[in-house]
Amino acid sequence: MDPNHMISASATSGSDFGGSVFAHVVQAPEDPILGVTVAYNKDPSPVKLNLGVGAYRTEEGKPLVLNVVRRAEQLLVNDRSRVKEYLPIVGLAEFNKLSAKLMFGADSPAIQERRVTTVQCLSGTGSLRVGAEFLARHHHQRTIYIPQPTWGNHGKIFTLAGLSVKTYRYYDPATRGLNFQGLLEDLSLAPSGAIVLLHACAHNPTGVDPTLQQWEQIRQLIRSKGLLPFFDSAYQGFASGSLDADAQSVRMFVADGGECLAAQSYAKNMGLYGERVGALSIVCKTADVASRVESQVKLVIRPMFSNPPIHGASIVAIILKNRDMYNEWTVELKAMADRIISMRQQLFDALRARGTPGDWSHIIKQIGMFTFTGLNTAQVAFMTKEYHVYMTSDGRISMAGLSSKTVPHLADAIHAAVTRAI
Amino acid sequence: MAFRTGISRRMMIRSGFGLRSMSSWWGSVEPAAKDPILGVTEAFLADPSPDKVNVGVGAYRDDNGKPVVLECVREAERRIAGRLNMEYLPMGGSVNMVEETLKLAYGENSEFIKDKRIAAVQALSGTGACRLFADFQKRFRPDSQIYIPVPTWANHHNIWRDAQVPQRTFHYYHPETKGLDFASLMDDVKNAPNGSFFLLHACAHNPTGVDPSEEQWKEISYQFKVKGHFAFFDMAYQGFASGDPERDAKSIKIFLEDGHLIGIAQSYAKNMGLYGQRVGCLSLLCEDEKQAVAVKSQLQQIARPMYSNPPVHGALIVSTILGDPELKKLWLKEVKVMADRIIGMRTALRENLEKLGSPLSWEHITNQIGMFCYSGLTPEQVDRMTNEFHIYMTRNGRISMAGITTGNVTYLANAIHEVTKSA
Numbered sequence: 119m120d121p122n123h124m125i126s127a128s129a130t131s132g133s134d135f136g137g138s139v140f141a142h143v144v145q146a147p148e149d150p151i152l153g154v155t156v157a158y159n160k161d162p163s164p165v166k167l168n169l170g171v172g173a174y175r176t177e178e179g180k181p182l183v184l185n186v187v188r189r190a191e192q193l194l195v196n197d198r199s200r201v202k203e204y205l206p207i208v209g210l211a212e213f214n215k216l217s218a219k220l221m222f223g224a225d226s227p228a229i230q231e232r233r234v235t236t237v238q239c240l241s242g243t244g245s246l247r248v249g250a251e252f253l254a255r256h257h258h259q260r261t262i263y264i265p266q267p268t269w270g271n272h273g274k275i276f277t278l279a280g281l282s283v284k285t286y287r288y289y290d291p292a293t294r295g296l297n298f299q300g301l302l303e304d305l306s307l308a309p310s311g312a313i314v315l316l317h318a319c320a321h322n323p324t325g326v327d328p329t330l331q332q333w334e335q336i337r338q339l340i341r342s343k344g345l346l347p348f349f350d351s352a353y354q355g356f357a358s359g360s361l362d363a364d365a366q367s368v369r370m371f372v373a374d375g376g377e378c379l380a381a382q383s384y385a386k387n388m389g390l391y392g393e394r395v396g397a398l399s400i401v402c403k404t405a406d407v408a409s410r411v412e413s414q415v416k417l418v419i420r421p422m423f424s425n426p427p428i429h430g431a432s433i434v435a436i437i438l439k440n441r442d443m444y445n446e447w448t449v450e451l452k453a454m455a456d457r458i459i460s461m462r463q464q465l466f467d468a469l470r471a472r473g474t475p476g477d478w479s480h481i482i483k484q485i486g487m488f489t490f491t492g493l494n495t496a497q498v499a500f501m502t503k504e505y506h507v508y509m510t511s512d513g514r515i516s517m518a519g520l521s522s523k524t525v526p527h528l529a530d531a532i533h534a535a536v537t538r539a540i
Numbered sequence: 541m542a543f544r545t546g547i548s549r550r551m552m553i554r555s556g557f558g559l560r561s562m563s564s565w566w567g568s569v570e571p572a573a574k575d576p577i578l579g580v581t582e583a584f585l586a587d588p589s590p591d592k593v594n595v596g597v598g599a600y601r602d603d604n605g606k607p608v609v610l611e612c613v614r615e616a617e618r619r620i621a622g623r624l625n626m627e628y629l630p631m632g633g634s635v636n637m638v639e640e641t642l643k644l645a646y647g648e649n650s651e652f653i654k655d656k657r658i659a660a661v662q663a664l665s666g667t668g669a670c671r672l673f674a675d676f677q678k679r680f681r682p683d684s685q686i687y688i689p690v691p692t693w694a695n696h697h698n699i700w701r702d703a704q705v706p707q708r709t710f711h712y713y714h715p716e717t718k719g720l721d722f723a724s725l726m727d728d729v730k731n732a733p734n735g736s737f738f739l740l741h742a743c744a745h746n747p748t749g750v751d752p753s754e755e756q757w758k759e760i761s762y763q764f765k766v767k768g769h770f771a772f773f774d775m776a777y778q779g780f781a782s783g784d785p786e787r788d789a790k791s792i793k794i795f796l797e798d799g800h801l802i803g804i805a806q807s808y809a810k811n812m813g814l815y816g817q818r819v820g821c822l823s824l825l826c827e828d829e830k831q832a833v834a835v836k837s838q839l840q841q842i843a844r845p846m847y848s849n850p851p852v853h854g855a856l857i858v859s860t861i862l863g864d865p866e867l868k869k870l871w872l873k874e875v876k877v878m879a880d881r882i883i884g885m886r887t888a889l890r891e892n893l894e895k896l897g898s899p900l901s902w903e904h905i906t907n908q909i910g911m912f913c914y915s916g917l918t919p920e921q922v923d924r925m926t927n928e929f930h931i932y933m934t935r936n937g938r939i940s941m942a943g944i945t946t947g948n949v950t951y952l953a954n955a956i957h958e959v960t961k962s963a
Contacts, residue, residue: 138801138827139735139770143680146837149844152631173627181625188622195621198614201607204815205600207578240664240847247846256569273844311565335718346565377565391628403564413572420575421698422671422846423664428816487820 126171139462143455150270150508155265158508161486166506167524169515172322172487173391173452176519182454183512185388190436194429205425209238209397212397213431216438217397221365221382222352228372232405235412237398237419238426242352242383245398249348249379251418252400252411254280257346263304265289269322270438272315272350281313289324294492296482301341310344318351318380319364323514327357327485333367337374347371349380349532355387357486359455361448361489377401384434387451395432454518461520463491468529490517497535505531576694577934584932586916592930593952595943598911599815600878608878610671610813612870618862626852631840631944633821634855640862641821644778644805645789646796652825659835660823661843662850666776667695667805669822672801673772675842676824677737686772687728687738689713691936693746696739696774700783710738713748717914718904720750726763736767742775743788744910745937753779753908757791761798772794772803774808779811781910783879785872801825808858810911811875817854819921878942882911889913892953900960913939921959929955 146158154170160207176182194200208214214236216316218229228234239245256259261279264272265288286308287300289471305314316336321327340347349368355361371378377400384395400415402408418423435445466481481489493501493513507528511514522526547889580596602608630636638660642653653657664668685698689712700707711724712733729738738892739908740760745751747883752760764771773792778786807820822839826832843849862868892906904912917925925931929950933939944952 121727138678138831139684140824140835141782141827141831141833143838145834146841149840160715171628181627183625195617199607202609202613202814202816203607204597204809207575241846243848247672256566271845271848278845281751287879383627390626392626392849394847394851396850401565407564407566407569409571410571411566412573415576417698418570418702420695421667421702423818424667424695425816425818427664427854429850430851443929446928503664528596 121535148441154508154510162507163506166237167508167519169507169509169519169528170340170415172386172516172518174308174386174389174518177201177457179521179524182389183498184447184450186443187389187433187442187452191282192435194432194435202428203427205238207419207425208400208412208430209426210431210435212439213238213435214397217382218399219360220398220438221269221354221368223362223365223369223374223382226369226372228401233402233408234371235400235402235415237253237412238431239396239398239413240426241385241395241421242350243271244394244444245374245381245383245396246272246350247421248281248415248418249381250276250279250281252415253313254496256414257311258308258458262310262313262315262348263308264315265317265321267323268315286314289326289490291492294490296328296332297481298328298332302335304337305345306343308343308345311346313346316347316367318349318350318354320353320357322352322486322487323510323512324490325486325488326490327522330366337370340504341374342375347378349378352378352383352385353467353486354382355448355451356455360450361451372401372526377403388434388437388447389496390430390433393433394427395434397432461517462489462524464522464525465520468525468534472529472533474529474533476536487516487518489517490530491515493535495533501531501533502532507531542655544799556911569957580934584823589930591951592719592954593932593943593948595931595933595952598810598940598942600810600942601945603881603947605945605947608668608813610871610874611876612867613813613857615867616629616857620853620856625795629662629849629852629855631843631849632836633850634852634859635714636859637855638662638821641885641922642823643804645775645792645806645823646787648795648909649899654797656901657826657832658823659826659832660821661836661839662855663805663820663822664847665809665818665820666774666805668701668818668944669805669807670689670696670699670774671703671841672822672839673805674700674705676839678703678705679842680838682846684737687732687736687806689739689741691747692739696772708732713750713914715916718914720752720756722752726759726844729760729767729769732767735770737763737772739741740773740791742773742778742791743922744777744781746776746910747912747934748914749910749912750790750914754790754794757794761795761800764795764800767799768861770803771800772805774805776805776807777810777818777910779872779875780879783876785875801827808854812858812861812871814854814857817857818851819854823941882941884888885941885949886913888949889944889953892950896953896957897932898961911940911942913941915939917956924959925955931955
């Protein structure tokens with residue numbers, strides 16, 4: 119080796135020796151939802167309120183680990199026979215079976231006929247991404263219709279998976295309810311085979327859900343047009359307090375014998391947020407198709423993360439298969455749902471007591487973790503600046519972040535924003 | 541109006557709004573080929589023979605052939621259970637875990653860490669770290685390709701393919717010597733266009749177990765400087781190869797000293813036995829702090845639509861262990877035990893084969909390093925190993941040393957001798 123060897127800087131490499139090949143990378147904007155918590159954490163005010171991320175909080179404003187989850191964890195820790203081996207690519211088999219039963223009902227013919235393939239994924243996000251990648255590779259129609267508005271991450275997930283994203287009307291700002299006519303019109307125009315993203319319950323961010331009658335009409339339209347439903351079920355049990363009631367929309371579609379996908383998350387309803395536990399189910403026409411589909415889904419997963427994380431799924435499996443623990447879970451779940459429903463009522467009452475102008479009944483009509491207040495970006499900015507209330511700029515508030523103690527502060531902030539802010 | 545639940549299928553069909561057709565959307569989906577590596581374990585499990593031996597998957601086994609959970613891990617889990625909450629981690633994962641992980645790769649007192657020049661995020665073990673990098677490479681260097689050694693871990697090809705980064709190969713393994721084809725490797729490095737992206741195994745190359753010597757690494761690093769190439773290290777076996785994590789990171793140290801701005805995928809699957817927890821880290825060394833912040837923010841943009849944020853449990857185990865000097869000491873001891881057992885099995889296997897009077901040279905078994913040995917067995921010989929002796933390995937002749945025990949090494953040596961003695 120010649121120590122005097124001249125190092126040539128090549129024009130083609132785009133970087134001289136010593137320079138980074140990624141020097142041109144610019145800083146990405148903050149995630150709009152997670153950025154709210156970042157801003158909240160920076161605020162020194164003692165009366166600040168975080169109504170950004172949809173993570174459940176107790177009356178004391180603390181995160182909650184369910185008792186039944188703690189018990190399950192202790193069982194895991196104390197079991198010295200447990201090992202940390204790789205799960206199969208599709209994840210923990212027991213977890214997958216139990217998740218399918220939870221979603222589709224224990225007596226679902228689709229499960230009994232082995233027409234459902236269920237794979238463990240990284241919470242709702244991961245289930246949506248894996249499902250979308252599968253569709254982009256194997257479905258003849260690569261367009262997905264998502265509701266307007268929807269969770270901010272949906273569009274990115276589907277685009278990166280290789281699908282092209284269109285929207286269908288959903289929320290009606292005038293009524294702060296469902297734009298049912300617009301929804302039906304837009305889906306009627308979708309080409310045959312197009313994928314339709316449906317929030318199984320507790321629509322995020324609006325909290326506006328179709329009634330069962332409306333779901334039936336949506337189902338008929340989707341089936342007659344030959345569209346493919348893809349359910350995002352992130353709040354089963356969390357919306358109404360009943361696991362079965364919150365799964366009605368999905369089960370209605372499965373009952374007609376047709377195909378669909380469902381992404382399930384245990385982040386909220388079991389409080390397993392950071393453990394990233396979820397499942398993707400694909401309901402197929404026949405068991406043979408389901409088996410082939412599963413083999414192809416594995417090819418999506420292997421180069422993404424090889425196999426899913428074991429801890430959270432083990433906790434879920436213990437709880438779902440043990441009758442006492444399952445019952446204990448349903449009780450704790452209902453308590454969370456009830457507390458949120460109570461917060462809705464309290465906020466509504468507080469605004470009425472202040473004589474805040476406007477109709478605020480949507481607060482108690484909407485369902486689930488979030489309320490789409492109808493406040494505009496200027497009003498939201500005002501509330502953040504003057505009252506240290508943090509929410510996403512679309513006016514969405516996480517009811518889980520409220521407590522009886524903080525409802526008055528929020529009501530004051532809303533009242534001020536509506537009467538004073540432009 | 542009450543709506544009856546439990547709507548029957550027949551009612552749906554009769555209503556005329558049920559099914560548009562009886563055929564599936566995915567009727568034409570082909571069954572996918574089984575994963576070559578994981579398929580071996582499936583076949584092993586299905587085999588009823590009492591003599592069966594699994595030297596397929598690279599997961600550590602003790603001398604009784606049992607999986608191991610390290611004591612330091614058990615202790616960490618005891619401390620973690622019953623903790624305050626299971627909240628979402630940030631998109632970039634556990635800051636503590638990442639900090640400790642960077643120290644392992646870049647050095648305990650690394651100036652790069654102090655100067656905050658490293659963009660790093662928690663990833664889903666080694667696979668996830670490679671995939672994040674591949675997606676990042678595609679997004680920000682869309683005209684680049686990745687040079688991958690021949691052979692390599694099969695999933696590397698899948699990862700960069702799914703990220704849509706075109707692949708090239710470079711010479712690595714020399715079948716004749718069962719060692720490194722250094723001359724051809726260097727030729728490929730020189731002939732690649734300036735500024736090419738290379739995937740390098742930091743230590744304990746998978747599947748061959750063949751690593752460059754320190755001198756050879758220095759030459760590779762020098763040539764990379766000449767050509768302005770980008771080095772991406774996959775380090776899945778730090779500590780596991782020699783028993784000394786610092787020694788196993790030598791290749792990286794050489795590149796850092798030479799001023800390269802490298803990328804590293806790190807995994808705790810093997811060296812902490814955290815396989816199914818999926819804990820790893822992707823890091824990119826940048827010119828300065830500002831660039832590191834920008835790059836990290838972009839890595840997060842790739843993670844968000846893939847899984848939002850990484851799993852917390854495994855990360856907590858790692859940061860608990862590495863953040864406690866006593867636990868860290870225990871970990872280093874346990875890693876050395878694992879590495880030493882494997883080195884011991886290499887010696888035993890080679891000695892057994894030589895004692896049997898094999899006509900072939902088995903030096904490579906002890907020359908190679910890490911979990912795997914590239915035995916040199918042909919696919920046909922591998923099939924005989926499986927069909928006649930119930931010994932399971934991948935058809936490229938790769939043997940997972942971790943699957944060998946004092947109990948089965950003689951049986952294994954006999955089988956290898958049988959299928960190769962007339963070669």
